[in-house]
Amino acid sequence: MSDSDRAIENANAVLRRVSEGHRAQLSKRRARRRRRLAGTAKRLGVVTIAALVGLMILNAFLPIGSGMILLFLLATAIAWGVILMASVEPEARPEELATVDLARLPHRTERWLDQQRAALPAPAMRLVDGIGLKLDMLAPQLATLDPREPAAFEIRKLIGEELPELIDGYRRVPAALRGGESRLGLHPDKQLLDGLTVVDEELARMTEQLAAGDLHKLATQGRYLELKYRGDEAG
Amino acid sequence: MAGAAGSNDKTDMDLVLQPPTPVRAVPAEKAAGLVPLDDKQRTQLDEKVEGFVANLIAADANSPEFGKQVDAITNMGRREIAEAAGQSNRFLDRPVKAMDKEGSVGTDLAELRRTIEDLDPGRHAMAPRKLLGILPFGNRMKNYFDGYKSAQTHIAAILARLASGKDELLKDNAAIDVERQTLWTAMGRLEQMIHISKALDTRLETTADELEHQDPAKAKAIRETALFYVRQRSTDLLTQMAVTVQGYLALDLVKKNNVELVKGVDRASTTTVAALRTAVTVAQALTAQKLVLEQITALNTTTANIIDSTGELLRTQTGQIHQQAAASTIPLDTLKRAFQNIYTTMDTIDAFKVQALASMKQTVDVLTDEVGKSRGYIARAEGAQQATLTGSAAPDPFRLER
Numbered sequence: 001m002s003d004s005d006r007a008i009e010n011a012n013a014v015l016r017r018v019s020e021g022h023r024a025q026l027s028k029r030r031a032r033r034r035r036r037l038a039g040t041a042k043r044l045g046v047v048t049i050a051a052l053v054g055l056m057i058l059n060a061f062l063p064i065g066s067g068m069i070l071l072f073l074l075a076t077a078i079a080w081g082v083i084l085m086a087s088v089e090p091e092a093r094p095e096e097l098a099t100v101d102l103a104r105l106p107h108r109t110e111r112w113l114d115q116q117r118a119a120l121p122a123p124a125m126r127l128v129d130g131i132g133l134k135l136d137m138l139a140p141q142l143a144t145l146d147p148r149e150p151a152a153f154e155i156r157k158l159i160g161e162e163l164p165e166l167i168d169g170y171r172r173v174p175a176a177l178r179g180g181e182s183r184l185g186l187h188p189d190k191q192l193l194d195g196l197t198v199v200d201e202e203l204a205r206m207t208e209q210l211a212a213g214d215l216h217k218l219a220t221q222g223r224y225l226e227l228k229y230r231g232d233e234a235g
Numbered sequence: 236m237a238g239a240a241g242s243n244d245k246t247d248m249d250l251v252l253q254p255p256t257p258v259r260a261v262p263a264e265k266a267a268g269l270v271p272l273d274d275k276q277r278t279q280l281d282e283k284v285e286g287f288v289a290n291l292i293a294a295d296a297n298s299p300e301f302g303k304q305v306d307a308i309t310n311m312g313r314r315e316i317a318e319a320a321g322q323s324n325r326f327l328d329r330p331v332k333a334m335d336k337e338g339s340v341g342t343d344l345a346e347l348r349r350t351i352e353d354l355d356p357g358r359h360a361m362a363p364r365k366l367l368g369i370l371p372f373g374n375r376m377k378n379y380f381d382g383y384k385s386a387q388t389h390i391a392a393i394l395a396r397l398a399s400g401k402d403e404l405l406k407d408n409a410a411i412d413v414e415r416q417t418l419w420t421a422m423g424r425l426e427q428m429i430h431i432s433k434a435l436d437t438r439l440e441t442t443a444d445e446l447e448h449q450d451p452a453k454a455k456a457i458r459e460t461a462l463f464y465v466r467q468r469s470t471d472l473l474t475q476m477a478v479t480v481q482g483y484l485a486l487d488l489v490k491k492n493n494v495e496l497v498k499g500v501d502r503a504s505t506t507t508v509a510a511l512r513t514a515v516t517v518a519q520a521l522t523a524q525k526l527v528l529e530q531i532t533a534l535n536t537t538t539a540n541i542i543d544s545t546g547e548l549l550r551t552q553t554g555q556i557h558q559q560a561a562a563s564t565i566p567l568d569t570l571k572r573a574f575q576n577i578y579t580t581m582d583t584i585d586a587f588k589v590q591a592l593a594s595m596k597q598t599v600d601v602l603t604d605e606v607g608k609s610r611g612y613i614a615r616a617e618g619a620q621q622a623t624l625t626g627s628a629a630p631d632p633f634r635l636e637r
Contacts, residue, residue, distance in 0.1 A: 216413055224409035228402065 012122045028136075040087040047079040097160045102152055103143045106135040109159045116167050121178070121189050127196040134203040135159065141210045155206055158199065166195045250502050252583055254590035255491040257597035258484040260605055263470070266477035267433075270419065270426040280427055284434040287632045288442055296456035304632075308435070308464040311633045312428035312472050319421040319479045322414070323606050327482070329414075330599045333407065333489045334592065340400040340496060341588065344503060347393045348581050351507065354382055354514075356570050380518040383511065390511070394504050401500045404493045411490045418483050425476045427635055432469040439465060478602075478609045485598050492591045499584035506580050510573035517570045 055072050062068070093112075100108050110132050117125055138155070145152050170178070170192045178188045272280075287304070294301040352358070356379070439462045446454040 216410075216417075219413040219416075220406070220410045222409075223412050224406045227405045227409050227412075 009122065036087065040083065043083045043087075044080060047083060048076060051076045051079065097164055098156075100160070102145065102147045102156060103139075105156060105160055106139040106142060109163065110135045112164065113167075116171070119171055120167070121192070124189075124192055124196055127193065127200055131163075131196065131200050131203060134200065134207060138203065138207050138210075141207065145210065151206070151210060158202055158206070163199050166192065166199070250498070250580060250583055252495045252499055252587035253491075254495070254587055255488045255594055257594035258481060258488055258601065260601045261477045261481045261484075263473040263477045266473050266480050267426065267429045269476075269480055270422045272423075272426055272430060276427060277430065280430050281434055283633060284431055284438055287435070288438050290632075291439075291457070291461060292442060292446070292453070296450075296453040301456065305460045305464060307632050308461055308468060310631065311432065311465075311468050312425070315421070315424045315428045315635070316471060316475045319418075319425055319475050320609065322418055322421060323478055323482055323609070327599070327602055327606055329407075329411065330485055330489050330595050330602075333492060334595055340397065340404070340500060343393055343396045343400060344500075344581060344584060347390070347397070347503065347507060348578075350386055350389055350393065351510070351574065351577055354386055355574050356567055357574065376521055380514065383514055383518075387511070390507065394507065397500050397504055401497050404497050404500075408490050408493050411486050411493075415483060415486050418479060418486070422476065422479050422483065424635055425472060425479065428633070429469070429472045429476060431633055432465055432472055435465050436462070436469060474609050478605045481602055481605055485602050488595065488598055492595065495587060495591070496584070499580065499587065502580045503577065503584065506573070506576040510570070510577055513570050513573040517567065521567070 051072060055068070058068070097105065097108055097112060113128050113132055113135075117128055120128060142152070142155065145155075147156075170188060173188045181187055287307070291301065291304045294304060439457055443454045443457045443462065446457070
């Protein structure tokens with residue numbers, strides 16, 4: 001790698017760190033982790049208290065011996081183990097994304113993208129951050145969308161299948177071959193970037209298209225009020 | 236016979252419902268140029284064309300790079316066409332729906348007419364009734380005015396339905412306004428693409444002529460691929476433009492139709508309420524009987540609030556009717572006049588509807604035809620899209636800024 005390349009790479013890294021998308025992504029990731037930890041802690045507390053209460057109730061009928069204490073500790077330990085195991089976030093798999101229901105799909109894809117992030121080249125990360133933000137915006141819209149509509153089908157195809165396929169395809173290319181031009185004249189890095197750009201644009205377009213109905217409705221209602229109470233001259 | 240009836244006559248004269256003329260098919264050649272482009276846009280678009288042609292000439296005629304550029308042409312304006320076409324379904328829907336809506340307003344008007352006809356003083360004998368033609372028996376006049384009491388709830392209900400029907404028509408017009416606005420934008424974008432394709436056509440033609448001697452192979456390639464596709468796309472764009480323009484005009488027709496119908500409904504409500512109020516006054520003058528039409532009084536206030544002109548009309552009329560009923564020896568004629576006004580209004584509406592329906596049908600037929608034609612082109616455009624999705628994602632050189 002030449003000096004100028006390295007300089008560009010460094011500059012890109014700085015840009016990445018300060019880019020708005022990345023910061024938003026980071027803070028969201030942190031919030032998610034916090035939420036998960038808080039949830040786990042709560043569950044652990046509940047289980048411990050339940051075990052203690054059980055011990056006390058038992059105590060009313062039977063005298064507590066050391067065996068009983070041991071049993072109590074054992075039961076609590078097993079419960080903790082189960083909860084901790086369950087709280088580990090499973091790695092989202094692309095095959096799953098195709099079957100997740102529509103309302104949860106943007107979040108799942110986003111999380112999956114997050115996990116892929118490290119394997120992608122620097123410029124792609126910025127695009128992925130942008131896609132993540134768009135997915136975030138899309139989520140509330142999808143929550144109210146009928147999954148049988150063609151638009152829903154289109155979105156599922158894009159973020160549930162086509163996007164994961166693109167990134168998976170890139171990851172399957174050996175790392176050494178990704179940067180440069182292969183003997184066949186193909187540029188994996190560039191193709192990934194082009195593909196992500198298309199996905200990014202399409203997402204923006206779909207978000208707009210989904211909102212079109214509501215935009216129309218709002219504009220129509222405004223115009224109707226004008227027509228009814230102010231007559232045709234207004235507006 | 237000045238006063239109320241006179242003024243009613245006068246207002247009746249202004250109720251002219253103009254049926255809109257049907258929209259004819261817009262020929263594709265004439266479709267371009269309806270939405271004006273400014274000079275800045277023109278230069279920007281021309282620059283795009285120049286850049287593209289320069290790239291095309293720079294590439295070897297057999298290279299994949301050249302093929303990619305040609306692909307860009309087949310893809311040119313795809314999004315603009317798809318957007319405009321997506322709206323064509325809706326504007327085809329509108330006139331059809333409008334005809335239905337007209338139907339529901341029409342039913343209410345017909346029902347109003349039937350109810351009013353029952354009350355028409357012209358159909359009732361007003362002379363004192365006599366048993367066996369000799370003995371005075373009952374009071375026909377009183378019976379007649381009692382008819383209003385039983386009919387008032389019904390009339391009020393019909394009038395309320397007409398008011399909400401009118402709201403529907405207004406809502407329809409609001410939606411049409413919004414749709415026309417978005418269609419105008421879509422047409423502007425189509426216009427820009429048409430400008431590009433025309434500029435590209437002339438530019439490629441001259442380039443091919445220039446290259447004829449230096450590089451005949453490239454000149455041939457340009458003619459047979461690039462220029463061919465440009466012309467194909469020009470036809471597609473112009474066809475879509477024609478359909479969109481036609482839809483734009485058809486929407487205007489539906490809107491005008493609705494406006495006229497709203498006028499008619501307004502007038503029918505006003506004349507009906509006026510007639511009922513006249514009846515109240517006349518009843519007092521003729522039978523010294525206080526006819527209380529609560530439903531109608533309640534309606535008066537709401538109608539007057541909604542329709543300004545009605546309020547104005549009713550205010551001036553009430554005074555006049557009172558004066559006249561007190562002074563005139565023939566108050567029954569006033570009432571007959573008031574009923575005649577309702578009939579005239581409804582006849583006007585009926586005549587209007589027959590004509591409007593005809594031109595609406597004609598418009599829908601022509602539009603359906605044209606939309607059908609453009610669908611073929613859209614299918615081709617979709618095919619081109621599929622092709623590019625499977626290929627690599629090259630940035631679109633003809634992309635319009637928003």
